[in-house]
Amino acid sequence: MSINKSLLVSTILAAGVVALPATGHAQETDGNESATTTGGLAEIVVTAQRREESLQKAALAITAVDSESLARAAITDTAGLVRVAPALQISTIGGSATQFYLRGVGNFTTNSNSDAAVSVAVNGVTIARSSAVQGMFYDLQRVEVLKGPQGTLYGRNATGGQINVITRKPDLGETGGYLNGEFGNFGAVKVEGAVNLAMGDDGALRISGIKSEHDGYLSDGTNDEDMYAFRVQMAAEPTENFSINVMGDYAHVGGVGPGVTIQGIDRDDRIGSLDPVAQPYLHALAFPAGSFLGERTGFEPYQDNDYFGFAVEATLTTSIGDITVIPAYRRAEVDFLTCTTQCFLTELDDDQYSFETRLTSNSGGPLDYIFGVFYLSEQSHERANYNQDFNAFFADFSNDTDSYAAFGRVTYHLSDAARLTAAGRYTVDKKNAEIFAYNARVVCNDLSGPPFCIGTPTLSPVQFDPLPIFFDGNGDLIPAQPYGNNATLLVGTAYNEPDETFKKFTYRLGFEYDVAPQSMIYGSFETGFKAGGFYNSVDDPVFQPETIDAWTLGSKNRFLNNRLQLNLELFWWEYKDQQISQFAFNSQGGVEFGTFNIGGTRIRGAELELVGKVTPTTTLTGLVQYLDTERRNFVYETPALVGPPPTGCPFEPSDAVFVVDCSGFPAINAPKWSISAGLEQEFDLSDNARLVFNADGRYRSSAYVGNEQLPFQLEKSSFMADLQLKLSFYEPEVYIAGFVNNVTDEITSTYTPFHPLSTSVVFESLSPPRTYGVRVGYNF
Template sequence: MNVFHRSVSALAICAAMVLPQIAVAQDSDAQTRLGGLEEIVVTAQRVSQSAQKAPLPVDVVTSADLRQQIVTRAEDLSRTSPALATVGGAGGTTTFYLRGVGNNTVNAYSDPAIAFNYDGVYIGRPSSTSGMFYDLARVEVLKGPQGTLYGRNATGGAINVIPNRPRLDEFGVDATVGYGNYNWWTAQAALNVPAGDSVAMRLAGTLSRHDAFMSDGTGNQREYGARFQIYAEPAPQLDLRIAADYAHQGGASSSSYYFGSVDPTFGPSGFAGYEYKRSGFSSLQGLGDPASQDYLASRYITQVGRAGAASDGNPSNDNDYWGVTAELNYKTDIGTLTIQPAWREAHIDYRFANIFREAGSKEDDRQASIEARWAGQAGPQIDYLLGGMYFDEKIGATAYYNQWTLSPFQEFDTHTKSWAGFGKFTFRPIERLSLTAAGRYTSDRKSFDGVSNVYILFCGNPALRNSCPTLPFMPLATNGADVESFYGAAGIPVTSVPLFVLPDAFGGSQTAPFVLRSPIVINSSLKNNKFTYRLAAQYDFSPSNMVYASFETGYHAGGFSFARGLDSYQPETLDAYTLGSKNRFLGNRLQLNVEAFLWKYRNQQFSQFGYDLGDPPSTVLLTRNIGTSTIKGVDLDVEFQATPDTLLSGSIQYLDTKYDSFVYYAPNQGLPPKTACGYSPTTQTTPGGSVVNVFEIDCSGRQAFNAPKWSFTVNGEQTVPLGDLKLVLQAGTRYRSSTYFSADYLPFLKSKSNFVTTLSATLAQASDRWSITAYAFNVTDSRRLANAVINSANLYVADAEQPRTYGLRASFHY
């Protein structure tokens, strides 16, 4: 029996033997109570219940946590949960990983593995999660497959962002304004206004703007947003809420920095390996910095036979998001009907650099959804919930990815329709035992219609390593016609067949430069149907102590890639086993929750930059089904109200992850692939029937991406009474052990272990009417490597996490 299974067995035995005795002791200790922990209500199972009563793994980020951790974007959520890793990308795109599960859904034709739900509405595009993090009641991070009750199916988990709602009979004003380094201004405000006895309105807004993090002027922020809600109770059994929101994202995404170079070395017997050299640049030295420009210009690019490349793109964001939703609840003696329709749009126009000279995308995203639920009871022993959902998303987009040797220009439309019916039944055969069965049938229909014109620049036959010292690099262009006009004026042919494979009589040449035009046309559709389910049992030793066990299945729909021969991929599925216990002791002052889990993935989807099966192949961002994986581990969360003025908390996660089967392919252009995984030469057949030489790369047995073996957080809060005032001192740190983030598994492409520490001191009125806070985030300026990708010049372009920030903020509540 391995360590994990021994741990699970020990957890079950200890819970069964110890918790009843502790629960009895807790009742006798109630008289010595010094004040209890806050009770947090969640809707993780589509009904309101205490987080301590919910038999599933969920991290709850309260509004106070969000303020303390200065969460203004989705990517900031990684500071709040050990299980969650978030990486911000171009144009507001955020990639989420939970316990090593996620995918880089940075384009408009793949779905995220982690579902993002805002105000009860599933958000289809990861670039549409901006401008939401203000005036929030809480954020729920659900760990594990969401295959029954929430939004669209997701294998890795869900993030539920829940705004504060209008309150009847209460006039209230909340306002916060802050200023920090990088000239960082933040402001949030909310106004709650009752209108009679049965109507209330709430208006909230946010502003966040700071100067560039990077030396080249990128990584600045210009964002604002507003949300309006109206709530009414026209009858005792009926309530209705209508909400509308708008957000704008400006500024510029970070341009990244040059991490280092990798070059082949040769000896007497030929190829001797690859040599990696660190650039020595700071993680804040952007690609447009003069020193970075000189570094790039010094690189000789074999394919074009020259050096002298320049990074002269202009990163920017000009993105608008808006949406409306309504929620109707009708209560009867036998149950409650809930109906929630929603409409959301995103109009996105952004440019970024990273491994590109300049890349950009314009998208018009529209999604409509409606969900209906009926929750009720069938006698005192049975609770049930029945529901259905319809989701319809249409995206029209153009995109370009200017590199120095290759430029794809894409134009496409996607359409997704998803229907689902779901239900949950809970049966209590005896007073303390609850048995739950939940299921969902999903039908997904997807279509993709688009063309990508790929232009590839060559200095003759690349196998001959020709020299072309005056050959112009690919121009900055947003369409293929401009590329053809540029090279036509220079007398360089643009052809659909490589010159070096043509006979001389047809213009063939082994040394003449040319541009290869290679169109990729995709007109495809997918149909996926799946039934997923959850079985769970919960036993309550006392009102404050329980254990639970569950088995559930997950499903994540397939999708498309702009890749010849690899234009679609299949759904991934997951089986998840969970055993946990949630407890309050010492008169409600000590909270101790523990969970052990085992996940088994099949057909796991993996997104990365790679090569398609064109002849010659093109570099594309594609998603593959890479095989199977196993993820297992243990979570422990502790919260202790040591005294009425002292709150201590901590959480720890242990992860043991392995790709049981992980095989992918890279073109064989003479030199071995840049990877630490095993590889062997083989061939593949292109859609046109040609046979191309490739390497089969086998990373089976490797650790999952973004899955540190150890993660923990430790937080302390001390309140010092000062008469009518109080001083609140807070300190917290987060630790993550090292982890890989790319399929190369090269030793230098690894996020090192680090601590990120936050400190704050707040002077406030005892009634919390006003407060002034001084804070410092990432006190030691520990910038963990988040991502690195190689570009045409064999330079690794990397992104690091946010630098040290500090400042003051003032809050007012009335």
């Protein structure tokens, strides 16, 4: 859907509103939020800078989303955060693979070889694998989205930003809980609840859980949900100087999993690529018709993923500050078969151990400080098999990572109004791997006959033992160009044991100045770093680190007796040695999924945020982000083995390779305009009943969703809206709500891959359709 940007912006500004739904205010006051006594905007407390502070006093770009807003947007995983955080672009692309982009900084991570550029932490525990952030979005207090590199307090893999997921903690000395249910179209059923049990006056046990499911959004049953999870926490404050919280969680993600449709088929029909209806269309696009791609109807995709976690957070208050210790362990067992550009099977076992300790000042003197150390150890073993029809690629690889860091941050109060900040972090990432890659490809070596192969070789499972041949029985390998009479099986193998150490010092310099009691200006320069690593290849598998430099100038303000909030941020980022993960041809003509350092990107823009308490019962919210990105020195090579490279960028032949130059193009997943607006209207029906109406809308301008910059990868602009009407009672505490998400059933593509040998065969990962239903809840 295309709309006039200028008209939309003018309309929102004329209404006196520009901010993200629930980004500057809280829908309900809880232990971390306190509303003002003047009927103004609530104050939200965040911990983005490793200490509690008001959101309006945090000198950085941050979006904080409360639990009510998360529930209203029907968010059960990280992919749903795009509905409440406009700077984010997230999509799930197969099995457990999730790609995060924040203002154009991100990476396409599908396996344990590549790291995300946006880091995620749950209750202060860094999650090494973006695929492991599943089953976390229930019984939450808030989610914080930190925009820009967080190279000092968070460190590794936070070149684009940081997502902090904060769950509800046990309420000490209290007994209570809640039970919520949601029922909607597509067979959607979600049940979430928690029980808080007092253990004396200074302790509590909290048990929470969720079960969420819905049918597939595509006709082949893909894009469904079948997930359940639970969390157990036990907290205590045995003395006034010591607190401890012991946490354990488990999540299972099953069902069919993500899927794709084929570009060219009407999006409104939502025909999955595995649907028999799609097969004739798929073959008609391929060359030669009917013999390039195998049938997809024999595949039965699934996901059977389990995630476990255990952590302890203990804090001791001393005369020199608060000492916080967080040891943690996480495990992921991932098993899925999915079909996008090709069908592939993945089995992954991942173990993560981490330890962080911090000393945080608490004296209230002129010097605030945080010092800490961090250690993470990750061991993963993954087997991945790809059926590319013309090619079979097998990989068996193990990765070991040991990451060490020491960090510190000091803020000096020059006066009651002025502050200077300096911070630094030294990181050492040691990585080693054992990689076995096997590439089998069929070609026809006699061009004198008809355009088909005779006696196409069959892959034998014995050749690949102990790797499972998941597509055995679904047909032989289909030959690629050139076509002729006789088929030949070409096999390439590689075994690598890379071992690399990556080191980097990152830092931050900043200032803050209180212009008035509720007005602040701030500025900072911060650097970020993401280590290099390895990928599965018959060629050189090593890629190098990427870095980012970020300048920020901002202002945060409250006016009109705390009824109007106005925040402004200007930013300029320089993204260097950018890591790009994508499918590419190797030197043998086979297709591999690799990670490459390709040039960099200049990112600059502005973000304007407003929240207005128009009346005691009316709140208007919204946000406008302008983003200008340009790729620089974005040049890469691809083997000249299978014709011209699939790209919308200029290219030139050079010896045995094509040199592709995408310099000057915008970054992917970086819309120029991102706009959100919202309305919350309360109606007091009686002393015991309240009615609340919410309307939220979001607009994104067109943006590329693929690194090749092909015309079909330019996704059109879109506008989506959500509505909810909620009736609440105070005695007993119950509610019932009706909702519609994506009211106009707007459909967008979040990822647009194509078949490696034909850019005419394009697949699309689509956004969720219109959903509607009812929500009910009871607090006790």
